[in-house]
Structures are given as structure tokens and as C-alpha cells.
Amino acid sequence: MGADILVYAVLYAVTVGAALGVLLNKDTVKSAMCLVLVMIALAGHYLYLGQEFVFAIQIIVYAGAIMVLFLFAIMLLNMREREVTPWYLRNSRFVGGAFALAFFILLAVGINTFGTIGEGRSPAPAPSIPELATLLTTKYSLPFLLTSVLLLVAVIGAVVMGRRTDPETGEDYLADEGELLQESL
Amino acid sequence: MTLIDLQPLFDFLGRFTGGPENALVIVLAAVKIGILLGHVLGIIPLIIWLERKIIAFVQDRPGPNRVGPFGILQGIVDGVKLLMKEDFIPSGADRSLYLLAPALVLVPAFLGMCIIPFGPVIEGQLLFDIYTLFGLQGMWTGQSQLALAVTNPNVGILYVFAITSVAVYGITLAGWSSENKWSLLGGIRASAQMVSYEISLSLSIIGVLLVAGSLNLYDIIGNQDGGMIPVLHWNVWAQPVAFLIFLVAIFAETNRLPFDLAEGEAELTGGFHTEYSSMKFALFFLAEYANMITASAICATLFFGGYLLIPQEMVVNVLDGILGAFAGSQAGLPYSRSLAEVLAILGAPLGLALKIFLFMVLFIVVRAIWPRMRYDQVMSLGWKVLLVAAIANLVVTALGMGVLTWVGVARAGADASPEAIQASIDSVTKNWKFTIGIVTFAILVVVDRWHYVARRKRLTSKYRNYALVPATKVTATAG
Numbered sequence: 001m002g003a004d005i006l007v008y009a010v011l012y013a014v015t016v017g018a019a020l021g022v023l024l025n026k027d028t029v030k031s032a033m034c035l036v037l038v039m040i041a042l043a044g045h046y047l048y049l050g051q052e053f054v055f056a057i058q059i060i061v062y063a064g065a066i067m068v069l070f071l072f073a074i075m076l077l078n079m080r081e082r083e084v085t086p087w088y089l090r091n092s093r094f095v096g097g098a099f100a101l102a103f104f105i106l107l108a109v110g111i112n113t114f115g116t117i118g119e120g121r122s123p124a125p126a127p128s129i130p131e132l133a134t135l136l137t138t139k140y141s142l143p144f145l146l147t148s149v150l151l152l153v154a155v156i157g158a159v160v161m162g163r164r165t166d167p168e169t170g171e172d173y174l175a176d177e178g179e180l181l182q183e184s185l
Numbered sequence: 186m187t188l189i190d191l192q193p194l195f196d197f198l199g200r201f202t203g204g205p206e207n208a209l210v211i212v213l214a215a216v217k218i219g220i221l222l223g224h225v226l227g228i229i230p231l232i233i234w235l236e237r238k239i240i241a242f243v244q245d246r247p248g249p250n251r252v253g254p255f256g257i258l259q260g261i262v263d264g265v266k267l268l269m270k271e272d273f274i275p276s277g278a279d280r281s282l283y284l285l286a287p288a289l290v291l292v293p294a295f296l297g298m299c300i301i302p303f304g305p306v307i308e309g310q311l312l313f314d315i316y317t318l319f320g321l322q323g324m325w326t327g328q329s330q331l332a333l334a335v336t337n338p339n340v341g342i343l344y345v346f347a348i349t350s351v352a353v354y355g356i357t358l359a360g361w362s363s364e365n366k367w368s369l370l371g372g373i374r375a376s377a378q379m380v381s382y383e384i385s386l387s388l389s390i391i392g393v394l395l396v397a398g399s400l401n402l403y404d405i406i407g408n409q410d411g412g413m414i415p416v417l418h419w420n421v422w423a424q425p426v427a428f429l430i431f432l433v434a435i436f437a438e439t440n441r442l443p444f445d446l447a448e449g450e451a452e453l454t455g456g457f458h459t460e461y462s463s464m465k466f467a468l469f470f471l472a473e474y475a476n477m478i479t480a481s482a483i484c485a486t487l488f489f490g491g492y493l494l495i496p497q498e499m500v501v502n503v504l505d506g507i508l509g510a511f512a513g514s515q516a517g518l519p520y521s522r523s524l525a526e527v528l529a530i531l532g533a534p535l536g537l538a539l540k541i542f543l544f545m546v547l548f549i550v551v552r553a554i555w556p557r558m559r560y561d562q563v564m565s566l567g568w569k570v571l572l573v574a575a576i577a578n579l580v581v582t583a584l585g586m587g588v589l590t591w592v593g594v595a596r597a598g599a600d601a602s603p604e605a606i607q608a609s610i611d612s613v614t615k616n617w618k619f620t621i622g623i624v625t626f627a628i629l630v631v632v633d634r635w636h637y638v639a640r641r642k643r644l645t646s647k648y649r650n651y652a653l654v655p656a657t658k659v660t661a662t663a664g
Binding site for chain 1: 279281282285338339340343344346347348349350351353354357358361362369372373376377380383400
């Protein structure tokens with residue numbers, strides 16, 4: 001049990017510390033890197049609860065794909081230079097604080113109602129990958145297909161946004177890195 | 186026979202880790218990590234020397250030939266030179282991220298290596314003998330296993346995906362934090378390229394997973410074992426198209442020529458590591474080679490049977506014959522077949538090492554003879570060719586595995602038990618998986634020829650008024 005507590009302590013410290021880093025860093029890139037750390041720490045929680053599959057998917061999807069795009073967008077837009085705050089973000093600390101408080105109450109009530117893992121509840125055994133696949137393609141096939149349609153829409157949207165027309169030949173092509181950089185600066 | 190009694194040591198360590206069994210797991214992992222890290226770090230200077238020699242051979246120069254015989258110690262001298270250099274941080278750089286970036290490049294390179302099986306799983310009587318040798322027979326149970334890999338998670342290959350997907354950060358941050366436009370462009374190029382090729386890489390591997398029916402690397406290797414000649418069961422015969430896609434994609438993932446746009450020295454003066462010097466530059470260098478080794482090892486594991494080269498029993502029999510004859514000629518020498526088995530297992534990593542070496546030579550030769558691609562060529566190859574081919578390969582493989590499964594069920598007969606049906610499916614898919622390879626490869630060849638002929642016709646009709654018919658259409662680079 002002693003080793004368990006040590007691992008949990010480290011995991012919680014890293015998760016909470018990195019989450020604070022996301023909020024308190026002025027620099028957007030560092031903030032994003034802290035968010036990456038939060039994602040990896042969450043993956044660590046999953047791993048320690050015996051959910052290897054969720055651990056791998058968490059890192060691949062959140063730390064690997066989504067956060068890379070975050071970082072990419074921040075770097076391309078060069079957000080550091082733009083310190084102008086739009087009107088709807090001026091009072092953000094109060095609105096955000098209210099939301100945080102509401103979420104905290106929600107969590108507290110939830111934990112109070114359903115209890116935590118430590119109190120005689122062990123984590124559910126990790127489903128094997130064939131089991132997951134069977135569920136995904138039979139019981140949950142409709143949400144699965146709808147998600148793929150959503151992703152397809154996103155891909156088409158990206159192509160439409162990146163499309164440029166060559167003024168000389170009239171041919172369509174996708175903007176390359178140089179053009180995107182120039183337009184964003 | 187007990188060589189050294191380690192039981193008291195583990196009893197002592199067990200007091201901190203909740204039982205001597207946990208201590209054994211931790212110590213074994215540490216030993217395996219030490220062996221792996223030592224070998225990889227030790228071989229990298231030699232590989233760098235080999236690379237310079239091969240490139241020199243291709244370019245008709247002598248190459249490094251001053252330090253040691255044939256200049257073989259050049260890598261060590263280079264390392265010392267880099268250590269002695271001034272460690273320089275540009276004044277405009279973002280200090281913390283600038284210092285963090287080399288570590289973020291190096292760590293995933295070594296983490297990916299953890300999962301590679303470099304030898305079989307030891308269990309049963311043989312493991313008991315090994316435990317006895319170290320006085321640990323008290324900890325042996327019937328379920329004890331010792332895998333010759335640092336870790337053997339069930340999600341196996343997904344772990345590799347996870348690690349490679351995190352590897353982008355180091356290069357991106359290195360480029361961004363240097364406060365240099367060339368570095369930034371290099372970093373952005375690298376991340377765009379790695380993200381693009383990761384998709385083809387993953388999709389090509391999924392074909393292999395379908396054939397093997399498991400994510401675990403030991404299961405994938407076991408699926409490629411069997412018969413007197415394991416070569417015939419390699420996945421490369423079942424998934425030739427996936428192998429080609431995977432090969433191209435790992436060149437792009439490791440940022441090696443012809444995909445080294447991230448550091449193209451003609452355009453970006455070194456790309457993302459332009460501003461790095463001394464040991465930090467060396468870390469990038471080290472990570473590149475570590476990545477190459479990891480990629481080669483994964484390629485060997487997925488497509489070329491991993492550590493399997495010669496059937497293990499054959500090696501054991503030959504060794505047993507030789508050692509037994511030797512022990513018989515010397516009076517009073519204790520000998521048992523276990524020794525031959527242990528030696529055979531210790532020899533298993535050599536099979537993997539040989540395959541990794543051949544892939545490293547391929548990496549180096551391609552670097553020596555291939556020109557760098559243009560950025561738009563890289564992107565169109567990744568998105569318009571490899572991704573499409575990978576999806577097509579996946580669909581054909583899935584259909585093929587469906588047909589093979591159906592054949593397996595039909596062969597087992599209507600009134601067979603579920604176990605018999607499963608065994609029949611397994612044997613049919615294992616012995617006939619090469620037919621999927623023939624079909625996918627044939628489709629690839631046909632589509633490629635058709636595409637080539639159609640394009641050729643289009644281009645020749647467009648340019649028929651010109652005296653010279655260009656073989657390929659040259660488009661102007663935008664931007």
C-alpha cells in the first residue's frame with residue numbers, strides 16, 4: 001500500500017501542478033506544454049488503474065494529435081504578439097471563477113454521492129481489445145459512424161479553408177506553409 | 186547449483202517495495218534497461234562512423250581514416266569535440282523551452298525501444314534453473330515468466346504509436362524557442378511532416394495487426410514463427426504494400442533523407458537545430474540515430490519476424506551436439522542440455538541485431554544516393570499516395586482475412602468444437618496469409634502501371650507541340 005500512495009501522490013502532484021501551470025502561464029506556448037503534461041499525467045492515472053488501452057489512446061489522441069495541433073496553431077498565429085483582449089474576455093476571471101466554482105460543486109456532489117475508488121471500490125477490470133471492438137461495431141456502431149461523419153466534415157472544412165485559387169491559371173490548390181505564415185502575420 | 190545467493194538482497198529490497206517479487210520485477214527491468222541502453226549508446230558512434238564510410242565510398246572519397254584502424258574511433262573523438270565546445274544560448278531564445286527541447290527529442294527515442302522484444306519469453310524448467318543459479322528458487326512459481334524485452338504490455342504496438350506521436354514536440358519546440366526564422370520554419374516543417382506520415386504509418390501497421398490478430402508484439406512475432414524455415418512466415422510476404430508504406434513513413438518520421446526538409450541545410454541552414462551547439466546539438470544527433478534504431482527494430486519485429494531467424498530447436502540441437510561431445514571428452518565436466526538452451530536464448534538477440542543492422546545500412550545508403558524532396562512533393566506523397574495506398578491495403582487485407590477465416594471455419598466442419606474451429610482458422614490464416622500479400626501487391630502494380638500510362642498519355646498530348654517531351658510535369662513552387 002505504501003508504494004501505491006507514493007505513486008498516487010506523484011501523479012496527483014504532477015496533474016494539479018501542470019493544470020495550474022496551464023492557467024498561470026502568461027506564455028501561450030508554455031501553457032500548451034503544461035496542458036500536454038496534464039494529458040500525459042492523466043494517461044498515467046489510467047495506466048495505474050490498469051486500463052492500458054485507455055492509457056495508449058489518451059496519449060495518442062490528446063497528447064499526440066490534439067495538443068500538437070494546438071501548439072501548431074499557437075506557433076503559426078504567433079499569439080505572443082497579440083495582447084489585445086476582446087470585450088467578451090475582459091471580465092474572464094469572474095466568469096471563469098464562477099464556472100470553476102460550479103464545476104467544483106458538481107464534482108464534490110458527485111464524489112459524495114458515488115464514492116471514490118479507495119473506499120472498497122476497485123477499478124473495473126480492463127476490457128480486452130476484442131471486447132472493445134465488438135462493442136464498438138455492434139452496440140455502439142451508430143455513435144461510431146456519426147463520429148466518423150463529424151471527422152469527415154472537419155476534414156472537408158479544412159480543405160475548403162486552405163483552398164486558394166491561382167489568379168493566373170485559375171487552378172485550385174492548397175495553400176502551403178509560406179502562404180499560411182504570411183497571411184497569419 | 187547456486188552460483189550466488191541473491192535472496193537476502195531481494196528480501197531487503199522487498200521491504201521498500203511491498204514484497205521481494207516486486208523488487209525482482211524492478212531489478213530485472215533495471216538490468217534490461219541497462220543492457221539495452223548500453224548497447225544502443227555504444228553502437229551509435231560506430232553507426233555514425235559506418236555512415237560516413239559508406240557515404241565516402243559512394244562519393245569516391247576515403248572518409249574518416251585517421252583515428253584508430255580505418256578511423257573507427259572517429260565517433261568517440263567527435264563526441265569529445267562536441268563536449269569541449271562552448272554551450273551557447275541565443276539571447277532572444279525562450280530559455281526554458283530551449284533547454285527542454287533536446288530532452289524531449291531524446292526521451293521518446295529511447296522510450297520506443299523499451300517495447301522491442303529482443304529474445305523469447307523464458308518460462309518453465311529453464312527459468313527455474315536460472316532462478317536457482319541466483320539462489321531465487323523460492324520466488325519461482327509455475328506462472329513465472331521472464332520476457333527478454335524491457336516491458337511487454339498487452340497494448341503493445343499502441344504504445345509505439347503513443348511514443349511516436351509525442352516525439353513531435355521536441356523538434357517543434359526546438360525550432361520555435363530558438364527565436365530564428367529558419368529554425369521556426371524547420372520546426373513547423375518537421376511537425377507537419379511527422380503528423381502527416383504518422384497516419385500512413387499507423388494505417389500500414391493496422392494491416393499487420395489484422396493478419397496477426399493481436400496488438401502484443403510477442404504474439405505478432407509468434408505468428409511469424411513455425412516450420413523449419415521461419416522466413417516463409419514473415420509478415421512481409423503477407424503485407425508487402427504495408428511494408429513499403431511503413432518503410433517510406435519511417436524515413437519521414439526519423440527526418441532522414443530524402444525527407445530531411447526539417448534541417449535542409451541548403452534552405453534552412455540546419456533547420457530546427459541551427460541555434461544549438463555543443464552537447465545539446467549532440468543530443469539531437471544521438472536522438473536521430475536512436476530513432477533510426479528503434480524504427481528499424483519495429484520494422485524487423487512487425488515484418489521480418491523480430492528476433493526469429495533460425496528455429497530455436499535447431500540451434501539448441503547443434504549446440505547440444507557440440508557441447509555434449511566436448512563435455513564427454515573431458516572427464517568429470519558437469520553438463521546438461523539447459524546450457525545449450527540458455528546459450529540459444531542468449532543468441533536470439535543476434536537475429537534482431539542483424540536485421541537492425543541491415544536496415545541501418547539501408548537508411549545510410551538511401552541518404553547517400555537520394556536527393557532531397559521538395560516540400561510539396563513530400564506532402565503530396567504522404568497524403569495522396571501513401572494514405573490512399575494504406576487505406577486500400579487495409580480494406581483488401583480485411584477482406585482477405587475474412588475469406589481466410591471463412592475457409593478456416595468451413596474446413597473445421599459443421600460439428601467442430603469452438604476450440605477446433607479457432608485452431609483451424611489460425612492454421613489457415615497463418616499458412617495462407619501470403620495470398621493476401623500477392624493480391625495487394627498485384628493491385629499495387631496494376632494501379633501504378635495504369636496511373637503511369639494515363640499520366641504519360643496526358644502529358645504527351647499536352648506538350649506535343651514541344652520538341653522535347655518532358656518525362657514529368659514540373660510545377661512551380663508557390664510561395
